[in-house]
Amino acid sequence: MANASIIEVKNLTKTFNKFTAVDDISFDVKKGEIFGLLGPNGAGKSTILRMLSTLARPTKGTATIGGYDIVKADTEVRTLIGIVSEKMIMYNRLTAKENLWFFGSLFNIPKDVLTKRVDELLELVQLTQWKNAQVGTFSTGMRQRMNVVRALLNMPQVLFLDEPTLGLDPQSSVEIREFIRKLNRENGATVVITTHMMVDADLLCDRIAIIDHGKIVALDTSANLKKMISGADTTIIKLDIPNLSSVLVEKLRALKCADAVTQENSTSLKILVHGDEAFDSVIDAIRVNGGKISSMENLQPSLEDVFLHITGHQVRDSADQKIPMAHRHFGEAPRRVR
Amino acid sequence: MRHMGAKTLLSHSFRIAWKDLTELFRNRLGLVLLIVMPLFMMVMVGFIYPSNGTVNNLQVGLVNDDSGFNNLNASQSFIMGLQAINNQTHMLILSNVSSVADIRDMVQRGDLEGGIVIPSNFSASMMAGQQGTLIIVSDESNPQISATIQGVLKTVFDGMGTAIAQQKVAPLNATNTLAVVKPFNVQTQGIVSGTPSYFDFIAPGIMAMTVMMSVMTGLPVAISQEKEVGTMDGMMVAPINRLSIILGKTLGQTARGLIQGIIILILAVGLFGVAIQGSILLVFALLLLGVFSFVGLGIVITSFTKDQETAQMLMMTLMFPMMFLSGVFFPIQQMPWYMQDISKILPLTYASDALRKVMVLGAGIPQISTDLIVLVVFGVVMIAIAVPVFRRMMTR
Ligand SMILES: Nc1ncnc2c1ncn2[C@@H]1O[C@H](COP(=O)(O)OP(=O)(O)OP(=O)(O)O)[C@@H](O)[C@H]1O
Ligand SMILES: [Mg+2]
Numbered sequence: 001m002a003n004a005s006i007i008e009v010k011n012l013t014k015t016f017n018k019f020t021a022v023d024d025i026s027f028d029v030k031k032g033e034i035f036g037l038l039g040p041n042g043a044g045k046s047t048i049l050r051m052l053s054t055l056a057r058p059t060k061g062t063a064t065i066g067g068y069d070i071v072k073a074d075t076e077v078r079t080l081i082g083i084v085s086e087k088m089i090m091y092n093r094l095t096a097k098e099n100l101w102f103f104g105s106l107f108n109i110p111k112d113v114l115t116k117r118v119d120e121l122l123e124l125v126q127l128t129q130w131k132n133a134q135v136g137t138f139s140t141g142m143r144q145r146m147n148v149v150r151a152l153l154n155m156p157q158v159l160f161l162d163e164p165t166l167g168l169d170p171q172s173s174v175e176i177r178e179f180i181r182k183l184n185r186e187n188g189a190t191v192v193i194t195t196h197m198m199v200d201a202d203l204l205c206d207r208i209a210i211i212d213h214g215k216i217v218a219l220d221t222s223a224n225l226k227k228m229i230s231g232a233d234t235t236i237i238k239l240d241i242p243n244l245s246s247v248l249v250e251k252l253r254a255l256k257c258a259d260a261v262t263q264e265n266s267t268s269l270k271i272l273v274h275g276d277e278a279f280d281s282v283i284d285a286i287r288v289n290g291g292k293i294s295s296m297e298n299l300q301p302s303l304e305d306v307f308l309h310i311t312g313h314q315v316r317d318s319a320d321q322k323i324p325m326a327h328r329h330f331g332e333a334p335r336r337v338r
Numbered sequence: 339m340r341h342m343g344a345k346t347l348l349s350h351s352f353r354i355a356w357k358d359l360t361e362l363f364r365n366r367l368g369l370v371l372l373i374v375m376p377l378f379m380m381v382m383v384g385f386i387y388p389s390n391g392t393v394n395n396l397q398v399g400l401v402n403d404d405s406g407f408n409n410l411n412a413s414q415s416f417i418m419g420l421q422a423i424n425n426q427t428h429m430l431i432l433s434n435v436s437s438v439a440d441i442r443d444m445v446q447r448g449d450l451e452g453g454i455v456i457p458s459n460f461s462a463s464m465m466a467g468q469q470g471t472l473i474i475v476s477d478e479s480n481p482q483i484s485a486t487i488q489g490v491l492k493t494v495f496d497g498m499g500t501a502i503a504q505q506k507v508a509p510l511n512a513t514n515t516l517a518v519v520k521p522f523n524v525q526t527q528g529i530v531s532g533t534p535s536y537f538d539f540i541a542p543g544i545m546a547m548t549v550m551m552s553v554m555t556g557l558p559v560a561i562s563q564e565k566e567v568g569t570m571d572g573m574m575v576a577p578i579n580r581l582s583i584i585l586g587k588t589l590g591q592t593a594r595g596l597i598q599g600i601i602i603l604i605l606a607v608g609l610f611g612v613a614i615q616g617s618i619l620l621v622f623a624l625l626l627l628g629v630f631s632f633v634g635l636g637i638v639i640t641s642f643t644k645d646q647e648t649a650q651m652l653m654m655t656l657m658f659p660m661m662f663l664s665g666v667f668f669p670i671q672q673m674p675w676y677m678q679d680i681s682k683i684l685p686l687t688y689a690s691d692a693l694r695k696v697m698v699l700g701a702g703i704p705q706i707s708t709d710l711i712v713l714v715v716f717g718v719v720m721i722a723i724a725v726p727v728f729r730r731m732m733t734r
Contacts, residue, residue, distance in 0.1 A: 055571055078577040087568025091357065093364040098357075105353045106576035108346065134364070150572065 006031040006158060006190050007052065011061035014047050014214075021047045023214035024061065029158075029192060034184050036205030037194040038307070044214040045194035046086055049160050052192070053083040065158055079107070082151030083160040088143055089150055092136030096127055096146055099135055100153060107154040114153075121149045125179070141172040148176065152183070159183065161193040165200055177204055198303040210307055217310050222303060229301040229309050234259070234274045236299040237282060241291045242267055248289045257281050260308040270299070272308055347582045354573070354586025358560065359593055372594070376602040379544055380537070380610065383667055394428055398487060399435035399444060399453040399475075404460040412461040412470060419498045420454075420491075429490045441475050452476050452487045538613070541606035542693035543666030545599045549625045550632045550686055551660075552595030553588060555653035557636035560587055562649045580732045581725070584637055591636075592629045599625050615700030624696065624706075628689035631713040634720025641724070641731040666690050688712045 007029035014022040022044045029035045037045045050056040052063055054074040062069060068076040090099045100118045109117070122128045125145040130138070135146055148164055161180065165173040181204065183189050195201055201208050202222050210218040210225070218225060229236070241248070244267050252271060253261045257278040262270045271282060286293060299305075362368060404413035424430050433450075435441050441453035453475035464470040474491060476484035504515040561584075564570040573583055603621070606612040614621065639656075643649040661667065663677060664686035670678055681687045692709035695701035703710070 053575055055574055075577045078575055081575065083571070083575050085568060085571050087571070089569050089572035091361055091569060093361045094357065098360065102353060102357050103572050103576065106350055106573060106578050108577075 009063040013060035015059045034191045036201040036208040038201045039211035043211040081158045082156030084151045086162045088147045097131040104153040158190045225306045226301045237271045238297040239269045240295040350578045350582035351586035355589035358590030398430045399441045399450045401455045403458040405458045407461040407465045412464045413456045420494045537610040541612045542697045543690035546690040549595040549599040550628045554632045554636040556591040558640040558643045558649040562646045616696035631685040631717035634724040637724035641727045685716045
């Protein structure tokens with residue numbers, strides 16, 4: 001039973017009116033695993049989590065958690081799971097303790113057990129001294145810690161986390177990451193986490209599913225995903241060009257060997273290239289267009305590059321989509337509208 | 339097992355209601371509004387609406403042009419009679435003015451609100467066996483006052499006319515001259531002692547309305563707010579019966595409504611002198627029944643409102659017609675027949691009618707049984723519709 005799946009997802013689909021937010025996805029999550037859903041804004045990550053945590057009903061397909069069907073046995077599923085959603089689930093006018101008490105009392109936990117657990121959880125996230133303060137007065141970091149701890153009241157076997165480090169400073173992000181890892185290691189909780197932060201996914205997850213347009217475009221360990229780039233004939237070049245112009249960037253984007261081009265700042269570029277003559281073509285193109293190269297580096301691939309690589313390939317057939325795709329992740333992604 | 343289910347459902351509902359009330363009591367501004375709103379409503383409608391005897395001390399000018407007849411001055415006795423009656427009622431403040439033109443001028447300037455003119459031939463025509471004519475100069479811009487002056491004068495003339503007639507029939511040797519002159523006499527007698535004011539009329543209606551509205555409108559607002567903020571998800575991922583969410587919210591809103599109802603009652607009794615003739619327990623039972631009859635409707639509305647804004651707008655749209663069509667402020671009998679038909683399908687009509695009967699007329703359960711039956715039936719039917727609708731909404 002070591003590698004038993006605790007979550008099994010089959011052909012899960014969710015459409016809103018005519019729009020398909022989650023498109024026929026299937027995957028398994030193993031017991032005790034930290035599983036990441038990585039993707040840009042609007043990819044459908046939250047929708048997947050909401051379906052798995054019984055908050056939204058799938059349009060098509062099924063999923064089971066601990067063997068229970070998320071639709072037919074939703075009550076059983078709910079006893080097994082905890083969810084940290086994008087929105088903070090807490091009442092500002094109640095104190096930290098009252099909030100935990102309220103949500104805890106909805107899970108048939110005996111009173112004495114719950115009292116003890118609330119205190120333990122508050123201690124765990126260092127909120128004990130604030131336990132009688134209304135959470136409306138808390139800082140974002142304190143609120144997010146409350147939000148995470150709320151999901152642990154029923155000692156869930158599976159914990160769903162939707163962007164748990166959103167809006168946190170680096171230190172708080174590290175704390176939350178450590179906390180999740182600790183839960184996973186010490187309590188054996190299976191964790192499914194969505195994020196659009198590559199660092200989170202890279203540092204935390206055993207396996208990562210890259211989601212784009214409601215589909216899983218890649219699913220593997222972080223190391224294997226990176227090998228997809230470095231193992232193949234794909235390379236990342238970092239260039240510093242003091243007289244970089246937008247014309248030049250466009251010319252580079254048009255190169256056949258360039259899968260994706262991202263501009264880091266006014267003078268530096270990252271180019272994902274493939275093929276034996278990639279270096280030569282890039283250097284030639286820069287020279288021909290009057291660019292000066294001040295430095296050139298061959299980078300270790302990061303998850304970001306993997307993401308670019310995969311989604312870049314995906315849209316390669318139609319060249320005009322390449323630019324928005326490359327921008328989509330690193331630039332300001334268009335925020336979804338309701 | 340089913341019994342256990344019902345018990346946990348109730349316990350979860352109480353938790354949710356408790357949570358809602360805790361939030362309510364921590365919201366200072368909300369609490370203040372909770373008290374101020376009914377107070378405003380009472381003060382506004384109560385003081386604006388004219389009730390009997392509220393018109394006092396009208397400034398009226400008196401012009402006496404009567405030239406008399408053979409040393410006889412009928413106008414003198416008229417003025418004495420007028421003053422005698424006014425000393426009891428204090429409806430008018432009389433002042434002597436020299437001419438009709440002056441009255442007109444003073445009315446236009448706002449110094450007077452009307453005038454009484456005794457023409458020069460007043461005594462003469464009365465002595466000649468003709469009617470004595472008086473002229474009332476009225477302010478047409480204020481029909482209310484004009485009507486009041488006319489009413490006062492009518493009382494004076496009536497009394498004086500009767501006295502004169504009695505003198506004239508005295509020679510007939512009747513035992514009761516009044517019976518000869520005025521064979522008919524009308525007396526009004528209420529069901530309970532004392533004269534009910536307009537507050538007695540509106541207080542029960544406002545109470546019924548506030549309490550029922552709190553469920554019908556408070557429920558959609560409370561639930562859509564939790565959906566919007568996201569806290570609803572916290573309840574939805576707990577392994578609880580969906581019904582306990584709606585039940586808990588209903589309990590919370592009902593408590594809020596009852597608190598408001600009690601505030602209105604205290605204000606009505608303490609500040610506006612409303613007397614409760616019937617049983618106070620029956621009053622509360624009726625308020626609860628009113629809530630019950632509205633719960634289903636509230637849940638249906640909740641199921642169809644996605645966000646707080648819609649909920650609030652729906653609340654206003656429903657509240658206004660309800661307020662005016664349910665006989666809360668104006669008796670239904672004053673409305674045209676088609677409006678009366680509409681008001682007959684609104685449960686608030688029955689709740690406020692029953693409450694008024696109990697509070698003003700001291701009615702008991704047998705006297706309001708029709709109202710009770712209608713409210714129960716309405717409530718049961720609406721809940722039967724609402725529960726499946728709500729279940730479907732929750733599993734979207
Ligand atoms: N209730 C809804 N009604 C209509 N469309 C929706 C609804 N919820 C989500 N969508 C749409 O589904 C798509 C996926 O949304 P989702 O929230 O799952 O994305 P996401 O990957 O979590 O994005 P983000 O990183 O911004 O949180 C979006 O295009 C969004 O507009
Ligand atoms: Mg999301």
